[in-house]
Amino acid sequence: MAPRVLISDQLSDAAVQIFKDRGIEVDFQPDLGKDKDKLAEVIGQYDGLAIRSATKVTEKILENATNLKVIGRAGIGTDNIDKDAASKKGVIVMNTPFGNMITTAEHAIALMFAVARQIPEASASTHAGKWEKNAFMGVELTGKTLGVIGAGNIGGIVCNRALGLKMKVVAYDPFLGAEKAKQMGVEKVELEDLLKRADFITLHVPLTDTTKNILGRENLAKTKKGVRIINCARGGLVDEEALAELLKSGHVAGAAFDVFAVEPAKENPLFGLPNVVCTPHLGAATTEAQENVALQVAEQMSNYLLDGAVENALNMPSMTAEEAKVMGPWVALSGHLGSFIGQLTDEPITAINILYDGVVAEMNLPALNCSVVAGIMKKANPDVNLVSAPVVAKERGIKISTTNQAKSGTFDGYVKVTIKTPTRERSIAGTVFSDGKPRFIQIKGINIDAEVGPHMLYTTNIDTPGTIGTLGSVLGEKGQNIANFTLGRASANGQAIAVLYLDEKAKPEAVDALKATGLFEQVRPLEFTMA
Structure with a gap:
């Protein structure tokens, strides 16, 4: 389904045409921005909102913006946009600082x-x-x-x-x-x-x-x-x-x-x-400037809605269309790493450290940080995204730090996420293979090679004979098919983990049956949103 954009202020026909040429559905209502009640009534229908200075994007407007992903301001000033409310809502705010x-x-x-x-x-x-x-x-x-x-x-x-x-x-x-x-x-x-x-x-x-x-x-x-x-x-x-x-x-x-x-x-x-x-705020009031910023905002919004490129954003790290193509798999991996830890953690997180190694250390790290934090925050707030996640983390007093280093191991690059809670520290690392697919490569310091799928199951146990057989037989008895099975252990008779990729969501009765065996310290069903 094509994205929908509302233009509630006066933009040129050429700017409107840019949206149409890119396959975006456009609703051009240049006087709507002056009617805040009507705007609040209809804003929920749109993925994007293109404005100048007449439209006031208030917290009330944003409350109704259930599908809104991006606000584009044709011009540099964004005083007419409640940027804090937009960030909490997960809406990117862009301007066009160079057109005028x-x-x-x-x-x-x-x-x-x-x-x-x-x-x-x-x-x-x-x-x-x-x-x-x-x-x-x-x-x-x-x-x-x-x-x-x-x-x-x-x-x-x-x-x-x-x-x-x-x-x-x-x-x-x-x-x-x-x-x-x-x-x-x-x-x-x-x-x-x-x-x-x-x-x-x-x-x-x-x-x-x-x-x-x-x-x-x-x-x-x-x-x-x-x-x-x-x-x-x-x-x-x-x-x-x-x-x-x-x-x-x-x-x-x-x-x-x-x-x-x-x-x-x-x-x-x-x-x-x-x-x-x-003079009455005429700094940008020339025919050339007004046309330039209108065309620029149409291009920027189209690039984001269609390709994920973030340009001239005020509440999120920018990422060009070229970066988005290269970084896409790494952004997905970062989100999965955060989601894994977030789903396993039941107590307040006090700190997050993200380690970037090798090729990924040279990428747009702020964007990757946002993906990690969004993954972690989703358990507590399913509506959180790359824009709102840092805001939510800051409100909760979570300290976020990053480390980057040259290639240090087998992989050309990897990402490792470590979180701290009042009682423990937990970490997971992952990489992207040449096929573009993300892999988990280390959990709790134990090396593995686990393909990421939408439905997964994670177990921990003391390495003893028969545990793997019990795991397979119990899931088989409950009609739970295993697509992929990865094992790892710290040492013989030491800590062991299993990461299973299932064909369907883990059944509660299967999880309960595994726990009832007494062999497993943890049995955690995990869900991942795949691109």
Whole structure:
């Protein structure tokens, strides 16, 4: 059955066609996002939801999204999506951070020119029939120092454009390396230094706990007298009331804002000030950018729904279509290893360690981690998936760690999962053979070679003669056919295990009969979801 996608905001016909060309059923209702009650009523019918900024994906909407797997935001901002609720629901949230980079960077440069030359005020005066040539004395950009806070994708483009304007560029970005800064032609500085030196300051960082009010009252007071400040990133990065006071006092010569702490901004401390240029969040508002992000979100959602590729996700590790093809068997194996341990463990898990050896150690480990954790969590919460599992684990206080190492044994690569509980430690390892099929290769430190099937039975016992015969005869008496049978032991007369692949689900009466023999320490039926 083809996946179904609802488009509840305005997307281009070309974006709609991408879904159709990929064989996805599309319901294009560009005004539905404005009706939250109607959206909540119908959302359960869809596998994907494509939106812009008008649709608000609230916890209530997500409660009704029984089949939803992915939300795609055509644009970079996802403030209109409850990402915590989406993660708990197991819904991937994607955005398109690169489709509007140039447009937003160009808008920042445009606002810098506008505030430097007082273009809006001069235009309004001229339209009014005045000829106030001497009233609008501006400043040149050439030779001035531009302070860029955040030199990532958009900030990097702004740096490049500013260098073309013959400005000196200093950048504050904790993630900007010295070599990268040299390649960009900018000087990497600390924030304190930037504030003292910059003639213009432009912000290009997301709004986080760390960046909120990064230009608060204290930092604004440290700026160079006569500075001009541009914000095309996010409202809340600048203390607008403190900035308004400094604009009135003349310490700050001008400001240009495209974003505000409260949007839509009907009133704001900056409004009405003569040395402030304001635009209504137009950073991405060009024909080219709107088309680019629409096409990009359609491609990303299609790739996920059809091929399992995860691109530009905010609540799950990304995995390209190429990675998904190569890693598919390893993702399945990781889930089976987690599921095995999860089904055997009846007490709270306090820690999970995942060891990656050989070829698998070079793969996309965060995605594999999610698969392991999801497998473990499924016993307690059958609805958990790769998105919600890390959230559930974190809520339960489970510590997750990983180890990776070069090839250390017979296999080209393997995964080993170890969990800790208040009373014990349990481990299992597995690999993927050349046929793409997963195998369990070690349980409790005992080497085995067990094919993974949907219906399995796991037993432990002390290695004594006749145990295997009893196992086979009891299952035969109960009409339980064995497809595959794997044995392993630590030593003669020591700990022994058996892993059986059954043709059908283990019958309760067969399990009870095995337990009644008194030969087995554990008799555990196991179920695995096969791709």
